[in-house]
Amino acid sequence: xxxxxxxxxxxxxxxxxxxxxxxxxxxxxxxxxxxxxxxxxxxxxxxxxxxxxxxxxxxxxxxxxxxxxxxxxxxxxxxxxxxxxxxxxxxxxxxxxxxxxxxxxxxxxxxxxxxxxxxxxxxxxxxxxxxxxxxxxxxxxxxxxxxxxxxxxxxxxxxxxxxxxxxxxxxxxxxxxx
Numbered sequence: 001x002x003x004x005x006x007x008x009x010x011x012x013x014x015x016x017x018x019x020x021x022x023x024x025x026x027x028x029x030x031x032x033x034x035x036x037x038x039x040x041x042x043x044x045x046x047x048x049x050x051x052x053x054x055x056x057x058x059x060x061x062x063x064x065x066x067x068x069x070x071x072x073x074x075x076x077x078x079x080x081x082x083x084x085x086x087x088x089x090x091x092x093x094x095x096x097x098x099x100x101x102x103x104x105x106x107x108x109x110x111x112x113x114x115x116x117x118x119x120x121x122x123x124x125x126x127x128x129x130x131x132x133x134x135x136x137x138x139x140x141x142x143x144x145x146x147x148x149x150x151x152x153x154x155x156x157x158x159x160x161x162x163x164x165x166x167x168x169x170x171x172x173x174x175x176x177x178x
Contacts, residue, residue, distance in 0.1 A: 001025040001052075003071060004062035004087055005042065006033035008134070008159040012122070013060045013084075014040050015131050025056065027067070033157055040132065049074065058082070065090030069098070077102035084109045087154065134158030 002017065004010045005026035017024045018041025026042035027049055028034040034045040046052060049067065055076035061068050064086030071081055072094070083106065125131035136156035137147055140163050147160040 001027060001056045001058070001071065001074070002042075002060045002062075003027040003049075003067055004085065005037055005045075006157045007062060007085075007087070007154075008136075009062055009084060010060075011037070011040055011134055011158060012131065014042050017041070017060075018043075019125075019130065022058075025052065027063075029154070035157075036134065055079065060084060062087055064088045065092055068092040069094055072098065072104070072106065075104045077104065080105045080107065082107050082109055135161050137161070139163065 002010050002013045002024065005014050006028045010026070014024055014026050014037055024042045025044045025046060026034065026037045027046050028037070029047070031047060034047070037045050049070045052074060056071075056074050057076055057079050059071040059075065059079070059081040061071055061081055061083050062085030064083065065088035067088060068081065068083065069092050075081065081104075122131060126133055134157060136158035137150050137160040139147060139160075144162060147156075147162060150156045151160055
């Protein structure tokens with residue numbers, strides 16, 4: 001299951017999980033935000049976690065808060081939640097004994113070390129058409145504040161792209177291998 005599946009990271013997670021052969025459940029905040037996820041590889045698209053009664057093995061969670069707690073409760077024994085974001089901005093409050101029982105895991109994510117090889121694979125998948133990048137906002141780099149507010153306010157599905165004129169670059173762009 002992928003929570004926050006309509007965002008840029010969530011859409012990538014849906015596509016990569018489907019490509020790996022998983023049965024993908026995409027959780028979104030509204031029906032409109034779920035558009036295109038079936039085509040991206042989701043087998044099921046849910047508003048929140050309503051209606052999901054069966055256990056899941058893996059959760060990629062970018063929402064946090066109460067939805068993280070609900071996702072934890074849906075894990076099958078031996079299941080795992082990978083926390084990759086916290087767009088809700090709300091605390092995750094686990095009731096007493098919620099973490100007692102069959103073994104399950106909750107793991108946080110942070111980018112550390114070299115990611116060049118991983119980015120190269122993702123770039124290759126995108127170039128070959130196996131990974132689509134939904135662009136939900138485009139504008140000049142000097143509109144960064146506007147793009148940031150749109151992303152943080154969850155008014156953008158997918159990625160924001162900032163255009164930088166080649167004459168405005170002041171430093172070399174690092175290669176994907178750096």
